[in-house]
Amino acid sequence: MHSLRQEADLENWHDFEVESRREIIALLRSIGEKNQLIRMLVQGEADVCVTSILEVQPDNDAVILDCSIDREQNQRVVGAAAVHFETTLDKIRILFSSNKVEKCLYRGNPAFRMALPATLIRLQRREFYRMNTPVSNPVRVAIPLPAELGGGNHPFPLADISCGGIAILDNKQLLGDTIGHNYVDCRIDLPDVGAIVTTLQIRNSLDMTLLNNKSNRRLGCQFIDIPRPMLAQVQRYITKLERERNARLAGLG
Numbered sequence: 001m002h003s004l005r006q007e008a009d010l011e012n013w014h015d016f017e018v019e020s021r022r023e024i025i026a027l028l029r030s031i032g033e034k035n036q037l038i039r040m041l042v043q044g045e046a047d048v049c050v051t052s053i054l055e056v057q058p059d060n061d062a063v064i065l066d067c068s069i070d071r072e073q074n075q076r077v078v079g080a081a082a083v084h085f086e087t088t089l090d091k092i093r094i095l096f097s098s099n100k101v102e103k104c105l106y107r108g109n110p111a112f113r114m115a116l117p118a119t120l121i122r123l124q125r126r127e128f129y130r131m132n133t134p135v136s137n138p139v140r141v142a143i144p145l146p147a148e149l150g151g152g153n154h155p156f157p158l159a160d161i162s163c164g165g166i167a168i169l170d171n172k173q174l175l176g177d178t179i180g181h182n183y184v185d186c187r188i189d190l191p192d193v194g195a196i197v198t199t200l201q202i203r204n205s206l207d208m209t210l211l212n213n214k215s216n217r218r219l220g221c222q223f224i225d226i227p228r229p230m231l232a233q234v235q236r237y238i239t240k241l242e243r244e245r246n247a248r249l250a251g252l253g
Helices: 002-006 019-033 071-079 226-251
Strands: 013-020 036-040 047-049 053-057 064-067 081-089 090-100 103-107 109-115 121-125 140-144 153-160 165-167 180-190 193-208 215-224
Touching: 013 019, 013 071, 019 053, 019 081, 019 121, 047 226, 064 103, 071 103, 071 109, 153 226, 165 193, 180 226
Parallel strands: none
Antiparallel strands: 013 121, 036 047, 036 081, 053 064, 064 109, 081 090, 090 121, 103 109, 140 153, 140 180, 153 165, 165 215, 180 193, 193 215
């Protein structure tokens, strides 16, 4: 998988390895159902051919792929020591590989067969990669309100966080919903990581009615000119949340 990852400009992408068999099957099936084209790169060669997933067969531990109309190209794929695959699903880049691709027949037509990959890589642009923050002990952002909104520093719980910004819950609707409004010197204390201070700009607003019939407002906020060291802290916190989530999933599995 290394060769495809080298091309991926990883500095701007969040790199997440998926090891859950159930999740891998679901992702590959979605790729097939949405007829997403897949780049197929034979290790050691420059040319790339295009394929698609015809069927995922968990009981046979197999993935069936379309083959090329070029016989020589098909032969290179079958004879390769490794074949790397890359596609896109809902703005997420998916990378996986196989050490052995075989010829087969699928519904009477030539096709490729490979073992279900044990892992795959999801690459998502960092500013879009969101992690939900804890509900039971929520992280809060302290936002200084201007005088016309009552003044003072007010804490608001986070709903999620990414390297591009946060979503906050404003159940008392103190902040207003003016798109593009900036709040300066907002402070977020990230557990086990540290505090960041940045300007937040409201990018979207959603009024919700909860199950208990109470109303709440969710505001999507973008970090404005956040210093790089603080952005690195945000990334560390996202990684921490991800590890905790993976540990929970491993415990359940």
